[in-house]
Amino acid sequence: NAGVTQTPKFRVLKTGQSMTLLCAQDMNHEYMYWYRQDPGMGLRLIHYSVGEGTTAKGEVPDGYNVSRLKKQNFLLGLESAAPSQTSVYFCASSYAPGTVQETQYFGPGTRLLVL
């Protein structure tokens, strides 16, 4: 099993450009999450999905959109990138969501630089 994979690993964008980050998991998990990680701020939830075809906003959703057309994939889109979106983006998936036994499995991250 590959677990959680993310593409691309690294990307440089100019302000105003758009891009899509892809997350894929092969563990048949229902829940998937997108986080951003900035120095000194831990991980902040952008959007999440509780199942195929559903999405919901997290703590910092502005400037991002997501889609979950297939259970194994969760896409994060930036329509018009801004320098404030320079960050490391992590995708995660989980089983037993919302319970004390929940374990989130994280991908290796995508490093995004917006100039």
Next chain:
Amino acid sequence: TQLLEQSPQFLSIQEGENLTVYCNSSSVFSSLQWYRQEPGEGPVLLVTVVTGGEVKKLKRLTFQFGDARKDSSLHITAAQPGDTGLYLCAATYNQGGKLIFGQGTELSVKP
């Protein structure tokens, strides 16, 4: 709004020393998790604690959940260079709630 604070933010020690990392909340947790993240990788779950006063051990790592369920600590005995990384605590505040992460403790263990 729940706030989860970790201390210290940075820690640089010599191999063989002991250390403790703290995680404190403004509200009572439902559960508390500790993750470790190595450079260039995603966080990996170390342990979940759910009961006030609970203590769990993972080799040289000891995790404690405060009696009032508002704080937790991670103690590492005889630290090794392989312990170097970012340690994150994360809490849920109600059944079905999302994980809230602390800002992390950056640990560097020098040989």
